[in-house]
Amino acid sequence: METTKNKAIIIGGGLGGLFTGAILAKEGWDVEVLEKNRTIGGGLQSFRRWGMSFDTGMHMLVGFEPGGNLDKICSYLGVLDRIEMRKVDDDCADEITCAATGKTYRVAQGREAFIESLAREFPDEREGLERYVDHVYAITDQVGLFYLRPYDYDSWQMIGDDFTIPADEFIAMYIKDKHLRDLLSLRSPLFDGRVGETPAYVHSIINTLYIDGARRFVGPSQQLADALAQVIEENGGKVLAGAEVKEVEVEGKRITAVVTADGERHTADAYISAIHVGSMLDLMPEHAFTKAYRKRIDAIPNTCSAFTIFIKLKPNMIPYINHTTYVKRHDESVFDLGGPQDWPQGLMYMTPAQPGQGEWADRMVITAPMTWDQIAPWENTKHGHRGGDYLKWKDEHTQRLIDLACVSLPNLRDAIAEVEGSSPLTVRDYYGAREGAIYGYRKDCRDIMLSHIAPVTKVQNLYYTGQCLNLHGICGVPLTAIVTAEILLGRNYVINKINQHYEATAAKA
Numbered sequence: 001m002e003t004t005k006n007k008a009i010i011i012g013g014g015l016g017g018l019f020t021g022a023i024l025a026k027e028g029w030d031v032e033v034l035e036k037n038r039t040i041g042g043g044l045q046s047f048r049r050w051g052m053s054f055d056t057g058m059h060m061l062v063g064f065e066p067g068g069n070l071d072k073i074c075s076y077l078g079v080l081d082r083i084e085m086r087k088v089d090d091d092c093a094d095e096i097t098c099a100a101t102g103k104t105y106r107v108a109q110g111r112e113a114f115i116e117s118l119a120r121e122f123p124d125e126r127e128g129l130e131r132y133v134d135h136v137y138a139i140t141d142q143v144g145l146f147y148l149r150p151y152d153y154d155s156w157q158m159i160g161d162d163f164t165i166p167a168d169e170f171i172a173m174y175i176k177d178k179h180l181r182d183l184l185s186l187r188s189p190l191f192d193g194r195v196g197e198t199p200a201y202v203h204s205i206i207n208t209l210y211i212d213g214a215r216r217f218v219g220p221s222q223q224l225a226d227a228l229a230q231v232i233e234e235n236g237g238k239v240l241a242g243a244e245v246k247e248v249e250v251e252g253k254r255i256t257a258v259v260t261a262d263g264e265r266h267t268a269d270a271y272i273s274a275i276h277v278g279s280m281l282d283l284m285p286e287h288a289f290t291k292a293y294r295k296r297i298d299a300i301p302n303t304c305s306a307f308t309i310f311i312k313l314k315p316n317m318i319p320y321i322n323h324t325t326y327v328k329r330h331d332e333s334v335f336d337l338g339g340p341q342d343w344p345q346g347l348m349y350m351t352p353a354q355p356g357q358g359e360w361a362d363r364m365v366i367t368a369p370m371t372w373d374q375i376a377p378w379e380n381t382k383h384g385h386r387g388g389d390y391l392k393w394k395d396e397h398t399q400r401l402i403d404l405a406c407v408s409l410p411n412l413r414d415a416i417a418e419v420e421g422s423s424p425l426t427v428r429d430y431y432g433a434r435e436g437a438i439y440g441y442r443k444d445c446r447d448i449m450l451s452h453i454a455p456v457t458k459v460q461n462l463y464y465t466g467q468c469l470n471l472h473g474i475c476g477v478p479l480t481a482i483v484t485a486e487i488l489l490g491r492n493y494v495i496n497k498i499n500q501h502y503e504a505t506a507a508k509a
């Protein structure tokens with residue numbers, strides 16, 4: 001006798017929607033993912049320009065070391081063999097140059113090598129560095145979910161008192177030298193780290209991941225989105241692109257249907273929002289949530305946005321660089337976001353790897369954090385109709401990024417064949433994220449509960465997933481996908497399956 005599957009509709013076909021959908025589909029749910037853009041992927045989506053592909057978001061991958069959380073999750077889902085990655089350089093996973101001093105540091109990966117690469121430059125700080133790294137790992141170790149340990153608490157509780165120390169104070173507990181403190185904050189742009197605000201646990205988890213080892217895609221990041229969609233489809237589900245959810249119908253305390261732009265009603269047992277939580281509330285009828293709840297969500301500050309430029313390089317001008325390079329304008333400043341006059345204070349650039357990658361790079365991506373207020377004059381304009389002053393502003397900011405990058409790559413300007421910029425407006429319109437927030441909500445150690453959002457809601461069959469909960473990025477979002485899926489499948493059900501799969505695979509090897 002045929003049994004009817006439970007059905008889940010997932011709103012948003014980005015990283016969170018696809019991971020949650022793949023888990024549920026693999027575990028017997030009938031999954032339908034609704035994605036507004038013509039191409040699925042969200043932060044994983046790639047686009048083509050000048051005959052080559054560029055990635056819109058995800059450039060750096062972590063957690064894929066053998067036995068790492070992403071390695072285990074992707075192995076269980078069967079997507080590991082469908083994506084191609086390469087490790088960044090062990091002896092220089094990240095490079096940072098300061099424009100003011102001309103000094104460059106090269107930071108190694110691997111726990112011992114990381115300490116060694118910094119202690120070489122700051123020999124008096126060796127002991128402090130060792131104690132700092134021990135504490136970074138100790139904080140991460142308290143997050144059972146990070147190590148896929150069965151858990152008996154709701155999502156990522158703030159376990160230790162040290163979780164909510166401001167990250168800058170946390171570093172200063174161990175490090176005296178202000179240059180080294182600054183250097184240890186190098187990855188702040190990867191989580192919108194802010195002085196006196198960002199909690200030590202965010203700094204620690206991200207740094208643990210990068211110290212353990214970073215990778216990058218070979219070819220477009222789209223390959224992971226496509227691999228996850230395949231898992232959903234192979235298990236009988238559907239992934240629909242060009243299906244923007246415009247309206248959610250709610251009766252009593254339950255969703256009865258979601259309506260897409262073409263007017264079609266889609267119904268299911270469970271509805272999972274994998275979009276910005278604020279944007280989801282905009283789709284819900286007024287009566288679905290109390291005013292107090294909406295007010296609380298609206299009060300959570302968003303993370304910064306970003307201005308990115310995509311470059312086609314002339315042949316044989318810029319070498320392929322197998323790590324991320326950071327350039328900052330000033331000495332002794334943790335990556336500042338900068339205002340309209342002094343933007344950018346810093347940037348990151350990458351030469352994405354291609355299949356059969358040779359000695360020279362053919363493309364480059366440069367990105368810098370940017371606050372939403374910088375594009376305020378055009379916030380009510382639409383793509384293609386933003387006006388000449390916007391295009392002028394965009395071009396000027398493109399040139400500013402190139403100027404700063406030239407500190408590290410003096411021949412960059414001559415090497416550019418084509419360049420195109422993308423502002424926070426693109427991020428907002430493209431991902432549907434309020435204020436073009438690149439990492440969801442900000443976490444503030446002075447009020448840590450403000451940004452805490454539970455995956456269950458007062459609407460009985462509506463659940464949240466995605467980067468607005470817990471932590472963003474390639475590690476945080478899949479871990480939250482597990483938390484959300486386990487609400488429907490049972491606590492620790494997925495974690496146990498992942499671990500069993502990993503042990504069985506390891507035993508076979």
Ligand SMILES: Cc1cc2nc3c(=O)[nH]c(=O)nc-3n(C[C@H](O)[C@H](O)[C@H](O)COP(=O)(O)OP(=O)(O)OC[C@H]3O[C@@H](n4cnc5c(N)ncnc54)[C@H](O)[C@@H]3O)c2cc1C
Pocket residue numbers: 011012013014015016017034035036037040041042043044056057058059060061243244245246274275276279306308367427430431432433437438439465466467468472473474475477
């Ligand atoms: C420029 C940039 C660089 C980044 N670099 C990295 C990196 O190197 N490493 C890393 O780990 N993380 C990086 N991130 C962060 C990472 O991309 C995000 O944390 C992650 O993609 C968030 O996943 P998500 O599913 O929550 O949201 P998204 O990936 O944004 O997915 C949301 C999806 O929902 C869709 N959607 C929105 N509204 C609707 C609607 N009404 N109906 C249907 N669909 C809708 C959107 O189109 C989108 O596809 C970067 C982000 C940006 C923007």
